Amino acid sequence: MIFGKIDYINLLPFYIFLKRELKNSSDRAVLEHKKGVPSKINKDFKKGKIDAAFISSIFSKNRKCTNLGIVAKKEILSVIVCPGKEKEDIESNTSNILAKILEIKGEILIGDKALKRYKEGKDCVDLAYEWYKRYKLPFVFARLCYKKNTKLYKNIEKKFLNSHIKIPNYILKRYAIRSGLTQKEILHYLSLISYEIDKKASISLKKFIRLSKKRLKW
Known part of the structure; x- marks a missing residue:
């Protein structure tokens, strides 16, 4: 299994879970060596360089995906637009x-x-909060999608959604130093995220893809 890893705080609980599930060191090494920002992971997935990853919602249409995703219940804090010159983020789609x-x-x-x-x-x-204010729906930023082995990824979905993941203090400390946030702020941020694409999230995802149809570049 070659899994694409986006090393952002929002996926920290999932990767802690996945490492626990991977049974041998070679699988873990592959997980660590296929890293990238979302836009890079999207390209690697499209080219078949990775078997599975959390790929951008806009890129997930008509692909094999689970009901695992990065879902902002209301606000998200990590997807923002700031005052200044109009500029897209090259890491994002x-x-x-x-x-x-x-x-x-x-x-x-x-x-x-x-x-x-x-x-x-x-x-x-x-941006997630602006979407919520307009449509009263959560926003789905990414979905766990895969190339093959549906049974494996459905099993991962089921196990993760039924797990309570506790982040070790030493990992929280490492991410706090790296991000400039406190451990308390990291935990608050993670509390804003749901990883299940439920009925409301699914409706929201379909709405977003429909509204963005004219802007697709692939």
């Missing part, structure tokens, strides 16, 4: 299109760097 749909202009930031910028209080706009 979904977030850039979301900003256009919501007609919010400025500098788009995603991931851990966005969390730090949001913390600084620069009057940035949370």
